[in-house]
Amino acid sequence: MSGSGIQVDRRGPQVSQPTTPARGPEAVAKGRSLLPEADAPTWFAFGFLALLILGAVLADWIPGLAKPNLEVGAFSGPPALTVNQLFGTDALGRSIVSRVLYGARTSLSIALFASAISMSAGIFLGMLAGFYRGVVERLVDLYANTLASLPPVLVILALIAAAGTSVFTITLAMGLLGIGTYARITKGAVISQAGRDYVLAARALGASDVRLLAREILPNLVPTLTAIVPPLMAGLIVTEGSLSFLGYGIPPPAPSWGGMIAGSTDLLNRFPLLIFGPILAIVLTVYSLNTVGDYMARRIDIREGQL
């Protein structure tokens, strides 16, 4: 018939078309580099975090490193070329290097566990809200917005006043306060995924809601989450630092970055160098986490562009 725009011929599917699928450029790049397309700041950020984590985990085994509460030198001693005195000693003669590393252990594990609490509950609630919408979504929104409208430090102070200062209380309080943020971000990501054809296709194959959420949608949330977790953890480190600075954080004499800053402010006029260790630790950690987050976000864009 002359009207057809297509000529349907009777060739078999096997004869036509070369059968080698094109190789994506991604596959090639992966073999070459640990961090594809990373710039210098990104390498620095990953390197710094890796060293900090290693230092925090292995602090007990670093040769020559004093325990954080041990007096190793003069009161407010200046930096010197030994392991313990690299950043000087504090007002009680304790090694600042040692305290920064042991402080990292506290700060990082609080950030990690608080994030774990926020993420598990937040992702769960966000997935329900984004998938079922309606009443569930409104309840989750209400919860998230309520949390977001409260100043976190004040809420944590109130909780600490009620339950007493301990690493556990602080972690739990920060974890609970973070749930709303994760719920909202997850909800948005789920809404954008749930309307896609692959979810519909899985449903057409008979997938249950649980399977759709856990097997189809959740794996596709991972890129979004890897991009937002580092900056949110940076926020936790700052919050924990502020609490300790105010004296409501990690109870002394346990080392913490915020507490060290607070301790050195009294002597700031006479020994300004004291404050550098902990401040440098906080600044570099926060910077690195944010840089890593940015890098992850860039990677998502690249990957989405390749699809």
Next chain:
Amino acid sequence: MDAPTTPLRGPAGGSGPAVDDARDAALLKVRDLTVTFRRRKGSVQAVSGVSFDVARGETLGLVGESGCGKTTIGRAILRLLPQGTSATSGSIEYGGQDLGSLSSGGMRVVRRHLQMIFQDPLSSFNPRRKVWDIVAEGLVIQGVDKQEIARRVDAALADVGMSASMVEGRRPHQFSGGQCQRIAIARALALGPDLIVCDEPVASLDVSVQAHVINVLQEIREKRNLALIFISHDLAVVRNVSDRVAVMYMGKIVEIGEADHVYARPAHPYTRMLLEAVPMPDASVKLKPTSVDREMPSQSNPPSGCRFRTRCPLAARICTDVEPPLRRMPQGQLAACHFPYDEPAPGRPGPGDPGIPGDAS
């Protein structure tokens, strides 16, 4: 079952007034299907009282402009419409079971028999899955045992001209559009369905690849005696694959019947308009558009009477007042029009066609 290569073509007529070619052998019976989407402001009826049958091994083409409700019908059949924002009434019967009354568990069993192919194959694959797992997914969900899964995935891939070694370890984005659509077909085939809803399966592909994918579909259809609902806005494609054709306009079927009848002698002015819009390879054939080309009216507030009257060259008073029912036309098909055409389609070389001036052959 008789010879699977002959699509069933029942005798025209002999059933209820609004349904085309209802046969005893109907695999799928859709009756008075109405789908309403709730929007923030009011609601939109995407499908209004649509009825049709699909027989085993038959291909029904569903054509119409975008937004006419073809995709909604396809999704309604598979119960894929969003439950919170849409309401479905009427009945969809598959093999004697009313799908609307099935539990989600019961529906899961039926899904082995009813499958779907989407317009954009790549977006219908989970980007984080490997191709082999994508094809196997339905079987995994349906609880088929491992050896059987491997066997059926291999068979389905072979049916679309691919093999397990070709897809081994690869992800969907490493394949071309045509290959992806064949993978999508394989995924639907793996479950061993009786009916596949193909929603614009070739619209996103290059024309050369379109023909190939359609050939694959046709071969599989004959081999497995599959029924297809082939949704497309492209009349040329639909003509090539369909036994019967249903033309939709604003949520209603305006013409339905044997593809040969509808294409040779379209009765509804809208069908004629669509056929005139198909590009003609023969430049010597001049077409005079018979229709007043205008935008489709608002879905949320359809015109009274015949919904096509605002664009129809034949519209008269009665079209505003009375909605025309689907009626049997002398040439065989059903059409919903007060002033149906009876002559062959314009510009198509046919016996005694006077409408081609200057054809010096």
